[in-house]
Amino acid sequence: MAIITRRTFIQAAGAAATLPVLGNKAFAAEKIKIGFIFLGPVGDYGWTWAHNKGREQVEKELGDKVETVYVENVQEDASAIPVIRDLAQQGCKLIFTTSYGYMDQTIAVAKEFPNVKFEHCTGYKRADNVSTYNSKFHEGRAVLGTIAGKLSKSGTLGYLGSYKVPEVVLGVNSFALAAQKQNPNAKVKLVLIDSWFDPPKEAAATETLVNLGCDIVTTHTDSPGPLQILQQKKLYGFGQGADMSRFAPDAHLTAIEDIWGPYYVERVKAILDGSWKSADTWDGMKEGTVKISPYNKAVPADVVKLADDIQTGYKNGSYDIFKGPIYDQAGTLKVKEGEVMKLADLAVIDWFVKGVESAA
Amino acid sequence: MSTEFIIAAIVTIVGLTTPILLAALGELVVEKAGVLNLGVEGMMLMGAICGFGATVSTFNPWLGILGAAAGGALSSMLFAVLVLELNSNQVATGLALTIFGTGLSSLMGLSYTGFIVPVFGSIFPASLASDPYLKVIFGYSPIVYFAIAMVPVVAWFLKSTRAGMILRAVGENDLSAHSIGYSVKGVRYAAIAFGGAMAGIGGAYFSMVITPMWAEKMTAGRGWIALALVVFAGWRAGRLLVGAYFFGILMALELYAKAAGFSFLPSQFWAAMPYLMTIIALSVISMRDRSGGNAPACLGKPFLPST
Numbered sequence: 087m088a089i090i091t092r093r094t095f096i097q098a099a100g101a102a103a104t105l106p107v108l109g110n111k112a113f114a115a116e117k118i119k120i121g122f123i124f125l126g127p128v129g130d131y132g133w134t135w136a137h138n139k140g141r142e143q144v145e146k147e148l149g150d151k152v153e154t155v156y157v158e159n160v161q162e163d164a165s166a167i168p169v170i171r172d173l174a175q176q177g178c179k180l181i182f183t184t185s186y187g188y189m190d191q192t193i194a195v196a197k198e199f200p201n202v203k204f205e206h207c208t209g210y211k212r213a214d215n216v217s218t219y220n221s222k223f224h225e226g227r228a229v230l231g232t233i234a235g236k237l238s239k240s241g242t243l244g245y246l247g248s249y250k251v252p253e254v255v256l257g258v259n260s261f262a263l264a265a266q267k268q269n270p271n272a273k274v275k276l277v278l279i280d281s282w283f284d285p286p287k288e289a290a291a292t293e294t295l296v297n298l299g300c301d302i303v304t305t306h307t308d309s310p311g312p313l314q315i316l317q318q319k320k321l322y323g324f325g326q327g328a329d330m331s332r333f334a335p336d337a338h339l340t341a342i343e344d345i346w347g348p349y350y351v352e353r354v355k356a357i358l359d360g361s362w363k364s365a366d367t368w369d370g371m372k373e374g375t376v377k378i379s380p381y382n383k384a385v386p387a388d389v390v391k392l393a394d395d396i397q398t399g400y401k402n403g404s405y406d407i408f409k410g411p412i413y414d415q416a417g418t419l420k421v422k423e424g425e426v427m428k429l430a431d432l433a434v435i436d437w438f439v440k441g442v443e444s445a446a
Numbered sequence: 447m448s449t450e451f452i453i454a455a456i457v458t459i460v461g462l463t464t465p466i467l468l469a470a471l472g473e474l475v476v477e478k479a480g481v482l483n484l485g486v487e488g489m490m491l492m493g494a495i496c497g498f499g500a501t502v503s504t505f506n507p508w509l510g511i512l513g514a515a516a517g518g519a520l521s522s523m524l525f526a527v528l529v530l531e532l533n534s535n536q537v538a539t540g541l542a543l544t545i546f547g548t549g550l551s552s553l554m555g556l557s558y559t560g561f562i563v564p565v566f567g568s569i570f571p572a573s574l575a576s577d578p579y580l581k582v583i584f585g586y587s588p589i590v591y592f593a594i595a596m597v598p599v600v601a602w603f604l605k606s607t608r609a610g611m612i613l614r615a616v617g618e619n620d621l622s623a624h625s626i627g628y629s630v631k632g633v634r635y636a637a638i639a640f641g642g643a644m645a646g647i648g649g650a651y652f653s654m655v656i657t658p659m660w661a662e663k664m665t666a667g668r669g670w671i672a673l674a675l676v677v678f679a680g681w682r683a684g685r686l687l688v689g690a691y692f693f694g695i696l697m698a699l700e701l702y703a704k705a706a707g708f709s710f711l712p713s714q715f716w717a718a719m720p721y722l723m724t725i726i727a728l729s730v731i732s733m734r735d736r737s738g739g740n741a742p743a744c745l746g747k748p749f750l751p752s753t
Contacts, residue, residue: 127662
């Protein structure tokens with residue numbers, strides 16, 4: 087016999103009163119949380135800005151089923167671990183870590199949360215719950231190199247990069263090879279500034295490259311700063327990660343735009359229907375991950391044609407910039423005539439092609 | 447090396463040096479008054495966004511500079527109230543100011559992202575400012591001349607004026623200065639505000655001159671180099687000018703060495719040079735002078751008068 091005392095009654099009433107609240111919560115929890123770790127500020131108008139556009143597309147297309155959380159300005163060191171862990175503890179079911187430098191940190195946190203899925207951008211370490219995804223930016227660099235090789239008067243091109251990581255090495259090589267197809271004597275001066283985002287240093291490095299004879303400078307760092315310097319000097323450059331023409335209407339010849347939205351939406355859908363599996367995705371122009379912005383009017387029609395041909399070639403699979411013969415800086419033959427470099431080799435590349443002048 | 451090459455290199459060096467010179471001059475006065483404000487980076491960012499915002503709103507770069515100075519000074523007042531009224535720890539409060547300034551400038555900058563303004567460049571006639579040779583003298587933003595002019599002004603103020611001597615007295619022995627009737631707090635408020643204004647103008651050099659746009663965290667750690675510079679210069683304005691250009695040359699050398707394919711030293715070594723040089727300078731100063739060099743005796747200590 088159940089004795090209803092005042093105390094148990096209150097407990098029961100309290101439980102009943104909280105029921106609708108719990109119900110709401112349970113309903114709200116059905117919205118699956120998706121986390122994003124960003125390297126820079128979302129307002130960098132480059133790398134992080136593009137990833138954030140991808141996140142916004144997830145919100146737009148799947149906003150009724152998922153909610154997204156993001157953390158900006160996350161350092162690429164051990165301090166990223168608690169940030170990623172925090173997103174997992176907040177209940178994120180899928181976490182995108184959007185820079186190469188989060189590789190080991192992502193793997194470490196993924197071990198602690200076997201039921202959370204992770205997606206690491208531009209890395210090569212995977213696990214059952216860690217996928218990697220990348221974009222063939224170098225396909226875009228081949229287009230930029232073609233334009234630069236054709237338009238440069240001095241034949242000396244500048245390349246402003248961040249670190250010597252495969253993504254940047256591929257970009258430099260692709261740019262140099264494409265430029266040399268237009269101008270066999272084209273040289274590429276490379277400066278790596280040991281940062282992805284440092285506008286004053288990017289600006290000073292651009293001035294330095296110009297002073298050393300470069301009349302076109304392409305950037306593989308994330309701010310529009312270099313383009314502003316080129317605009318002031320009436321020279322040319324390219325946007326990185328996003329269309330940056332508003333910062334330098336005359337100097338901006340075109341840009342490589344990173345389009346992450348479709349991939350993010352696809353992977354979030356896979357979480358929703360339970361089909362998510364660890365994978366290594368490396369999409370490019372064909373899949374629409376790499377897009378070339380509208381050309382500046384300073385690019386003549388014949389150069390536009392050359393550039394468009396490369397885009398078409400990549401889209402129908404008939405073109406590859408990493409087709410031999412390719413020599414390294416010392417002049418050693420690295421890829422034989424007629425051979426094409428394999429994706430696995432591209433992913434770990436650490437040597438520059440002939441005609442690249444660099445300190446390291 | 448042609449003359450044009452050297453001139454272009456000098457222009458780059460001036461660009462790298464000016465913001466750290468401005469911020470360090472301000473911090474020098476603050477530290478001479480006995481206050482250690484580690485919030486330089488945050489104040490520079492506040493100056494950068496306020497200067498940029500004021501320029502976008504008024505189309506007048508001079509008002510932009512005023513806005514930058516006001517932005518830097520106002521944010522420094524937050525620090526001043528905490529350390530002077532509440533005697534909070536100066537190191538911790540300064541670090542908090544850096545974090546606060548970084549965050550607030552990002553928030554304020556949200557509505558300015560993607561804007562550009564005309565470069566606040568030389569105000570000399572184009573025949574001087576754009577001349578391939580004369581531009582080495584006339585081709586700079588007014589901020590550059592202001593920064594260089596402020597070096598003798600600060601040196602003269604600290605050394606030869608009554609107010610400067612009071613400021614130094616407050617920094618060397620706050621209790622004595624207090625006991626003979628000087629307002630320690632008042633002097634320190636003024637010094638901190640000056641430091642904030644100078645850091646703010648230094649920050650605006652990034653957002654109005656080098657790359658005329660707003661980007662979050664665009665000062666990218668220059669505030670810390672300015673702090674190191676004050677120590678490197680042994681708290682002397684003249685040496686500060688030399689030190690600032692020495693740091694500027696080091697930063698430019700790093701880029702030239704890389705672009706020229708000079709791989710004698712790893713690139714990270716160049717980036718660490720300003721800090722390494724500061725440590726070396728500190729060691730030399732302390733070896734030469736057992737009393738701890740020129741560091742103001744009350745630097746970083748809270749002012750706690752018995753009356």
